[in-house]
Amino acid sequence: MNKQKFFILDGSSLLYRAYYALPLLESGAGVYTNAIVGFSNMLVKLLNDWRPDYLAIAFDKGKHTFRTDMFAEYKGTRKPMPEELRSQVPMLHELAEAWGVPLLELEGYEADDIIGTLANKAVAQGMKAYVVTGDRDALQLVKPDLTVLFTKKGISDLAVYDEAAFQAEYEGLDPIQLIDLKGLMGDTSDNIPGVPKVGPKTAMKLIAAYGSVEQVLLHIEEISGKALKERLRENQQQAVLSKQLATIKLDVPVEFDRESFALGLDGEALNKFYGRYDIRSILRYVKKLASMYAGGTAGHSGAEGDEAARKLLEITLLQTEKEGRSLARKAAKCGSIYLVPVAEGKVPRRRLLAVAVALADAGGKRPELYYFSCNEDGCDDGGMDSLFAGMEMAEADQEPAAAVAKNPAWAAFAAALSNEKITKYLHGMKEFYLAGIEMSGRVVDLELTGYLLNPSASRYAVEDLAERYGSSNVIEKADGWQQAELAGWQCLVLADVAKAMTDKLAALGMTKLYEEIELPLVRVLADMELAGIRVNCRKLQQQTEQVAEKIAALAKEIHSLAGREFNISSPKQLGEVLFEDLKLPVIKKTKTGYSTDVEVLNELYNKHPIISKILDYRLWTKLKSTYLDGIAPLIDSRTCRVHTTFNQTVTATGRLSSSEPNLQNIPVRREEGRHIRELFEPGEGYDLLLSADYSQIELRVLADMSQDENFLRAFRQQEDVHARTAAEVFGVAIDEVNGELRRKAKAVNFGIVYGISDYGLAQDLHIPRAEAKDYIDKYFAKCQGVKSFIDKVVAEAKENGYVLTRYGRRRDLPAIRSSNFNQRSLAERMAMNTPIQGTAADIIKLAMIRADRALRNAGLKSRILLQVHDELVLEVTKDELAQVKVLLQEAMEKAAELSVPLTIDINTGENWAEAK
DNA sequence: AATGTCACG
DNA sequence: ACGTACGTGACATTC
Numbered sequence: 001m002n003k004q005k006f007f008i009l010d011g012s013s014l015l016y017r018a019y020y021a022l023p024l025l026e027s028g029a030g031v032y033t034n035a036i037v038g039f040s041n042m043l044v045k046l047l048n049d050w051r052p053d054y055l056a057i058a059f060d061k062g063k064h065t066f067r068t069d070m071f072a073e074y075k076g077t078r079k080p081m082p083e084e085l086r087s088q089v090p091m092l093h094e095l096a097e098a099w100g101v102p103l104l105e106l107e108g109y110e111a112d113d114i115i116g117t118l119a120n121k122a123v124a125q126g127m128k129a130y131v132v133t134g135d136r137d138a139l140q141l142v143k144p145d146l147t148v149l150f151t152k153k154g155i156s157d158l159a160v161y162d163e164a165a166f167q168a169e170y171e172g173l174d175p176i177q178l179i180d181l182k183g184l185m186g187d188t189s190d191n192i193p194g195v196p197k198v199g200p201k202t203a204m205k206l207i208a209a210y211g212s213v214e215q216v217l218l219h220i221e222e223i224s225g226k227a228l229k230e231r232l233r234e235n236q237q238q239a240v241l242s243k244q245l246a247t248i249k250l251d252v253p254v255e256f257d258r259e260s261f262a263l264g265l266d267g268e269a270l271n272k273f274y275g276r277y278d279i280r281s282i283l284r285y286v287k288k289l290a291s292m293y294a295g296g297t298a299g300h301s302g303a304e305g306d307e308a309a310r311k312l313l314e315i316t317l318l319q320t321e322k323e324g325r326s327l328a329r330k331a332a333k334c335g336s337i338y339l340v341p342v343a344e345g346k347v348p349r350r351r352l353l354a355v356a357v358a359l360a361d362a363g364g365k366r367p368e369l370y371y372f373s374c375n376e377d378g379c380d381d382g383g384m385d386s387l388f389a390g391m392e393m394a395e396a397d398q399e400p401a402a403a404v405a406k407n408p409a410w411a412a413f414a415a416a417l418s419n420e421k422i423t424k425y426l427h428g429m430k431e432f433y434l435a436g437i438e439m440s441g442r443v444v445d446l447e448l449t450g451y452l453l454n455p456s457a458s459r460y461a462v463e464d465l466a467e468r469y470g471s472s473n474v475i476e477k478a479d480g481w482q483q484a485e486l487a488g489w490q491c492l493v494l495a496d497v498a499k500a501m502t503d504k505l506a507a508l509g510m511t512k513l514y515e516e517i518e519l520p521l522v523r524v525l526a527d528m529e530l531a532g533i534r535v536n537c538r539k540l541q542q543q544t545e546q547v548a549e550k551i552a553a554l555a556k557e558i559h560s561l562a563g564r565e566f567n568i569s570s571p572k573q574l575g576e577v578l579f580e581d582l583k584l585p586v587i588k589k590t591k592t593g594y595s596t597d598v599e600v601l602n603e604l605y606n607k608h609p610i611i612s613k614i615l616d617y618r619l620w621t622k623l624k625s626t627y628l629d630g631i632a633p634l635i636d637s638r639t640c641r642v643h644t645t646f647n648q649t650v651t652a653t654g655r656l657s658s659s660e661p662n663l664q665n666i667p668v669r670r671e672e673g674r675h676i677r678e679l680f681e682p683g684e685g686y687d688l689l690l691s692a693d694y695s696q697i698e699l700r701v702l703a704d705m706s707q708d709e710n711f712l713r714a715f716r717q718q719e720d721v722h723a724r725t726a727a728e729v730f731g732v733a734i735d736e737v738n739g740e741l742r743r744k745a746k747a748v749n750f751g752i753v754y755g756i757s758d759y760g761l762a763q764d765l766h767i768p769r770a771e772a773k774d775y776i777d778k779y780f781a782k783c784q785g786v787k788s789f790i791d792k793v794v795a796e797a798k799e800n801g802y803v804l805t806r807y808g809r810r811r812d813l814p815a816i817r818s819s820n821f822n823q824r825s826l827a828e829r830m831a832m833n834t835p836i837q838g839t840a841a842d843i844i845k846l847a848m849i850r851a852d853r854a855l856r857n858a859g860l861k862s863r864i865l866l867q868v869h870d871e872l873v874l875e876v877t878k879d880e881l882a883q884v885k886v887l888l889q890e891a892m893e894k895a896a897e898l899s900v901p902l903t904i905d906i907n908t909g910e911n912w913a914e915a916k
Numbered sequence: 917a918a919t920g921t922c923a924c925g
Numbered sequence: 926a927c928g929t930a931c932g933t934g935a936c937a938t939t940c
Contacts, residue, residue, distance in 0.1 A: 016940075569937055571920055590920070592939095597921060622922060626935055653932060655925085662934045665924035673923075698925090751930065760930025821927045833931040837925090841932095869925040869932090 003145070006122035006129050006261065007052040011059045011103065012111045013134035015039060015092070017155045036095055038155050040274075040282045043099065045156045046132065047263075047289060054127070054261035057096060058114040059105040098273035102260050106252060113249040116141055121256040132158070137182075140248060142166045142175040172208065183213040183243030192242045195235045199552060202228065213243045265293040313475075315356075315369040315488045324412030327357070327370055331416040334359045336423040338367065338498070340462065340490040341431035342483055346660065347529045347643040348636060351403045352435035355410065356487030360495045367495045369488040372410040374402035403435065425498045427462055427490065429519070430648070433526035446494055448518050449501045451649035452510050455811055460649050462490040469497040469504075509808045517807065517845050518648065524852045524864065525646045525656075532641030533663070533865045533873070534683035535631065536911075543675065544628045547620050554617045561610040568617050571596050582608055619672060627676045631661045641683060646867065653834050654809045654841040656867055664868045668916070677913035685861070686875040688908045691915040692888050693871035695903045696721055697840045698753050704898040705806070705835060708785025715900035722746040728782040729775060748779050752786060753836055755829025790832045797831035805838035806896070843896045844870060851891035858887060873912065881908065 018038030046052065096103045104114050115138065119129035123145045131138050134151045142148055142161055149158040159165075166175055173181075184203040186194020194203075206223070210216045216223075217239065220232050232239070267290030274282045318324055331337045338358040345351050354373040361367075404410050416422055420441035426432075429445040450460040450468070457464065466474065474496045477489055505511055559565045562581060566573040575594030578584045584607055587600040598618075604611045634642050642661060650657040658664040666680070667673025682689050694700075699721055703711035714724040719734065726745035727734040737745075744765060751761045762772035780787040794816075797803050802812045811834045816827035844867065851872065852864060862876035862884045872892070876884050885906055892904045909915040 567938080569921095570939085571937095572939075592919070595920085618922080622936085625937075626923070630935070647933095650934095651932060655932065657933055659934060662924085665922090665934065667923060669924080754931040755929095757928090757930055759928065764930070822929075825927090825929070829929080829931065837932065840925095871925085 003126060003128045004053040005050065006054040006119070006127045007046065007050070007056075008115050008118050008122075008129070008131055009055070009057045010111050010115055010131070010133035010135060010138065011057040011092070014042065014132065014151065014155060017134040017151050018042065036092065037279055037281065039092075040095065040279070042132075042155045044282065044285050044289065047292065050130070051292075052130070052263055054122070054258065055263045056102050056104055056118065056261050058111040058118070059103060060111045061105045061107050061109070094273060098266075098269045100264060100266060100269070102257075104254065106254060109249065109252050112137060113252045114254055116248040116250045117252040117254055118256055119146055120250055125256065125258075137178075137246065137248065139166065140175050140178040140246075177207055177212070179243050179246040180207050180211075180213045180216075182246035183239050184216070186242055187246070192245045193238050194242045195231055195239050197231055197556070198228070199555075201552060213239050263293055265290045267291075313369055313485055313488050315371050315484055317371050317373070317484070318409035318413075319407065321408040321412045324372075324407075324409035325415070327359075327409075328413050328416035328419070331357075331359060331422055332419055334361060335421065336360065336425060337416065338491045338494040339424060339426040339432075340487045340494065341426070341428055341435075342373075342487050343431045343435070347434060347645070348532065348639075348641075350434055352405070352431060352437070353402070354404050354483060354487065356484065356491045357413075358488070358491035358495050367492060369491060371484045371488060372404050372407050372413065373484065374404050374406055405435065425494050427465075427494060429522045430526050433523055434530065443519060444498065444502060445519060445522070446498060446501055447649060448514065448522070449505055452514055452518065452809070453501065453504055453508070455649075455654065455809070456652045462493050465497050465501070466493040469500045471496055471500075508810055510810065513808050513842075517842060517849070520849045521648065521845050524848050525648060527852070528864055528866065529643055529645060531863055531865055531875075532636065532639070532643035532683075533875070534639075534641050534681045535635050536679050536681050537632075537635065537640055540628060540632060540679050543679070544624065544632075547624045547628060551617065551620050551624060554613055554620065558610060558613045558617060561608075561613065568614065569621060574614070578604070578608075578610075582610070584608060619670075623667065623673055623676060627667065627673075631679075634661050639683070644866070651841075652811055652830075654805060654838040654845075655869060656841075656845075658866075663866050666912070674913055677916070678911045680912040681910065682875040685877070687878040688876050688881065688910065689912050689915045690862075690874045690876050690881070690884065690888075690906060690908045691871055691912070692874070692892060692904050692906045693868075694840075694844065694892065695905055697843065697870050697902065698836050699749060700898060700900050700902060701806075701836050701839045701843070702753065702786065702789075703900045705839070706785045706789030707899065708783050708789070710783050711786070712900060722749060725749055725779070725783075729778045744775065748775055751776070752779075752790070753833060755832035756790075757825070757829070793835060794828050794831050797827070803831050803834050805835050805842055807839070807842040809838050809842060811838070840870065843902070844872075844892075847892040847895035848872065850895055851888055854887045854891050855884070858883065860884065860887075873915070876908070 015035045018035040093103060104118075105111070106114060112135065115131055115133070119131050119141060122129040123143075127145070129146045130149055131141055131146070132149045132151075134155075136150065138148050138150070139161055142163060144163060148161040150161060151157065152159045161169075163175075166173075170178075181200070181203045182192060182194065184195050184198050184206060185200055186192045186198075198206075206216050210219055217232065217236050220229055223229050223232065267286055270286045270290065271283065274280075274286065318327065338360070340356045341352055342354040342356070343350055343352050354371065357370040357372070358367040359370070414437075417424070417437065417439045423442040423444065424439055425444045425446060427445065427447045429439075429443060429448070432439065446462075446465060447460045450457070450465050454468075457468075463477075470493060474492050475489075478485070481489070502511075505514060555568060558568055562577045564577075564581070566577055568574060571590075572593055574596050578596065579586050579594050584604050586594055587603050588595045596614075598615070601611050601615055605615075631642060636643065642663070644658045644663045645660055647657045647659060656664075667676050680689065696715075699711065700715055702708075703715055710724060710728055711721070713719070714721045720742075722742050722745045723734055723737045725748065726732070726737040726741040729745055729748065730737075730741050732741070747761060747764050748756075751757075751764070754760070756776055758769050758773040758776055761767075761776065762769040765772065793803060797813050797816050801814060801816065802810050804810055811830070813827045813831055813834075815823040816831060818824045818827065848864065848867060855862060855864075860880050860883065862874055862880045864872055864874050866873035872888070874884065874888075888906065889904060893902045896902065907915045
C-alpha cells in the first residue's frame with residue numbers, strides 16, 4: 001500500500017516568492033499584485049499534481065499578519081496600495097481557514113525549524129514527507145521518504161529534490177553536510193559570516209576531505225596553503241557559530257497533530273472566500289478540487305461536469321480504422337476540414353498527442369467535431385490530467401508520451417490529409433511536420449495568417465484570433481474543459497474565422513507572400529529544428545571549469561578592491577559600492593537608481609582599478625550563465641545535439657527568432673566570446689560546418705529600394721561601401737579613406753538602416769550632437785537617392801498608416817500620426833527600418849526554401865541547421881562540399897533580383913568558430 | 917512581473 | 926521643446 005503523503009509549506013518564503021512571481025491581477029479590489037492569488041495557484045497545482053493527504057503551513061512568528069504593505073502593491077510604481085483598498089485584500093489566515101489548513105508558528109523558532117521537526121515526525125510515523133519552500137537551505141533535510149520541493153521560476157514551478165536528485169547535483173555530499181559548507185563559506189543573504197575568503201570551491205574541498213566543520217578544525221595543521229590555514233585558525237569560533245546558524249532545528253516543541261493536518265476541502269468555504277474577493281482565476285477550480293478532496297478522502301471522481309461540457313460540444317472520439325476511413329470519406333465530400341494539433345514536449349521529444357477535426361457543411365449548421373487521441377479508449381487520461389490547460393504538470397517520472405500516430409483511426413484518416421481536393425485550415429502547421437505528417441492540397445495555417453495580418457501582435461493563439469476576427473457564432477469557452485473539448489472548441493473558432501482572415505489576407509495583397517514564402521518555409525524550419533546542431537560536451541565542460549575559475553578570481557579581486565563582499569551581479573549593490581563607498585562620479589541614472597552599464601563603466605575606466613575587473617566579471621559571467629550553463633541542460637544526452645525553436649510569428653519585421661536556446665546570439669564580436677562557437681560542430685556522419693552569409697544585404701536592399709547612385713555604383717563596381725560613403729561624405733578620394741573615416745561612415749550607414757537621428761549617431765560615435773547632425777546633413781546632400789527614399793517611406797507611412805516590404809509584408813504603424821513626439825519619432829524610425837530589415841528577411845527566407853529544395857533535389861545529405869538573419873549554417877560532408885557551395889550560391893544569390901548583385905561569403909571549418 | 921544588463925544581426 | 930538609434934532572447938536580481 002502506498003504511504004500517506006504529508007506536505008508542509010514554508011509560508012514565509014513562498015509568500016515572498018508569490019509576491020514577485022505574480023501576474024497583474026484584476027479583482028474586486030482593483031488592479032494590483034496579490035501574493036494570496038499566487039499562493040492559491042500554487043496550492044491548487046500542488047493538490048492537483050501531488051494529491052497530498054495531510055497539509056500544513058509554517059511561518060516565522062508574526063509574519064503571516066502581513067497583508068497589504070508587503071504583499072499587495074500597485075504594479076510598476078511599487079507604491080504601497082492606497083489605504084482605502086487595504087481592507088479589501090484577503091489576509092492569509094482567512095485563506096488558510098477557507099482551505100481548512102492549519103497555520104503553524106511558534107515564538108522563538110523559525111518556519112524552517114517547525115518544518116524540519118514536523119517533516120521528520122511524519123517520516124517517523126511511516127508517511128512520506130514533502131517540504132515545499134523557496135529557500136534552498138531546506139535541502140539539508142533531504143533523506144529517505146523526505147523530499148524537498150523547491151520553487152524554480154515563479155511559484156508553481158517546483159524542482160523536486162529527493163535523494164537521487166540531490167546526489168545528481170551535490171555529488172558525494174550528504175544533505176546534512178550543506179550546513180558544514182555554509183559554516184565555512186557563509187551566506188551574505190542570511191547574514192552568516194563563515195570564514196573570510198573561503199568560497200564554495202574551498203569549502204567543498206575541505207568538507208569532501210574531512211566531512212564536517214569540526215573535523216576540519218581538528219585537522220587544520222594538515223591543510224595546505226599558508227593563508228588558508230591561518231584564516232581557519234583565526235576564525236574557528238565563527239565557523240562553528242555559522243554552522244549553528246545554518247542548521248535547521250529538529251527539536252521544536254510541536255506536536256504532529258494528524259487530525260488537524262488531514263486535508264478535507266469544503267467547497268462552500270472556498271467559494272465564499274474566493275467569491276468574496278472576486279478571484280475568478282481560482283473560483284473555476286474550486287468545484288473540481290472540492291470533489292477531489294470531498295470529506296477528507298482523496299477521490300478521483302468529478303467527471304460529471306466534463307460529461308456535460310462534452311455533450312454540449314458533441315465531440316466524437318475516434319478509435320478504429322473504420323471510423324477514420326469513414327471520416328476521410330466524409331471530409332472529401334465537404335471539401336474542407338479544420339485541424340487543431342495538441343502537442344507537448346520539446347524537440348526531439350515533442351509528441352503530437354491528439355488532433356481535433358471539424359467538418360463544416362455548406363448548410364451553415366454548426367460544424368461536426370471529431371477527436372483523435374493517443375489512448376486505448378480514445379479518451380485523454382483523466383488520472384494525472386490537469387485541472388488547467390495552461391500549466392505544466394510536475395515532471396516527476398513521466399513516461400514518454402504516446403502519440404496520436406498510434407491511433408488506427410488517425411492512420412486511416414491520413415487519406416484525407418493527402419487528398420489534394422480537401423482544403424486544410426489549421427493552426428500551427430509546424431506541429432504536423434515535427435510529427436512527420438505531410439499534407440497535400442491547399443493548407444491555410446491561420447496562425448501564420450494571423451501573423452501576416454498583424455505582425456505586431458504578441459500572440460496568435462486560437463483564443464486571440466477568436467477575439468480579433470471572430471463572430472458571435474461560436475459558443476463560449478467553458479471552464480473545466482479537458483483537452484478534447486478545448487481543441488474541439490478551437491476547431492469551431494477556426495471554422496468561424498477562416499473566411500474573414502483569408503479574405504483579409506487577399507485584400508491586403510499577401511496571399512502570394514503566404515503561399516510562396518511563409519508556408520513553404522515551415523517545412524524547412526521543422527527540419528532544421530529536428531536536425532539540431534551537435535555540441536562538444538567535453539569542450540563545454542572544460543570551458544565551464546576554466547571560466548568558473550576566472551570568475552572566482554575576479555570576484556575575489558573585486559571584493560578586496562571594494563573593501564567588502566557584495567553581489568557583483570546586482571546592479572543595485574554594485575551601484576552602492578561604486579558611487580557611495582568609492583565615491584566615483586555618477587554618470588547616469590536609471591529609474592530605480594544608479595546606472596552601471598558598459599557605457600558608464602567605460603567612462604569610469606581610468607578612475608579606479610575596480611572598473612576593469614567588473615567589466616571582465618560581467619563578460620565572463622555572461623558567457624558562463626547564458627552560453628555554458630544555459631545551454632548545457634538543453635543538450636540531448638543521447639545525441640549531444642541542441643534543438644532550438646525557430647519562431648516564425650514573433651518579430652514585427654518578418655525576421656525569425658530563435659529560442660531555447662537562442663542560437664542567433666552566440667558570441668562572435670569579441671575574442672573571449674568567440675570560443676563559445678568552438679563548441680558547435682558537425683554531427684555524426686558529417687565532416688564540416690559551413691557558414692554562408694550575405695554580404696551587406698541590408699545596404700544592398702537600401703540601394704535597390706532607393707536607387708541611390710552612390711550605392712548602386714558602389715555595389716555594382718564591388719567597392720567597399722563604407723569607404724565609398726566616407727569618400728562622399730568627407731570629400732576625399734576612396735583610397736584616401738582611413739580607418740577612422742570609414743568607421744564613422746559605417747556608423748552613419750547603420751544609422752540610415754535603423755532610422756537615423758543625430759542623437760543616436762552621436763551616442764554611437766561618442767561625438768557631440770552637432771557634429772553628428774553635420775555628418776547626416778552631408779550624407780543626405782551627397783546621397784540624395786537615400787534621402788528622398790526615406791522621406792518617401794515616412795510620407796507614405798503617414799498617408800497609409802503602414803509600410804510594406806518588397807514582397808508585400810505589411811506592418812501597421814498607427815503611432816506615426818501620434819501627437820506624442822516620442823511615439824511619433826519611434827514610428828518614423830520603424831517606417832524607415834522595417835522595409836529594409838523586412839525585405840532582407842523575405843530574401844533569406846526565400847533563399848532557405850530554395851537551398852533546401854536544391855539540396856533535396858540533388859539527393860544530398862548535407863543540410864541547413866541554423867539561420868542567423870543574414871547567414872545560414874549547414875553541416876556538410878567532405879565529398880558534397882564543392883557541390884553544396886555551388887548550389888548555395890545559386891540559391892542565395894539568385895533568391896531575389898535586385899538592381900545590385902547579391903553576394904555571399906562561404907566559410908567552412910571543423911566548428912562554427914572556424915567557419916567564419 | 918519588472919528591471920537592468922548584454923549577447924547577436 | 927521633446928530626448929531615441931532598428932530587431933530580437935536569456936539571465937540574475939528584486940527584499
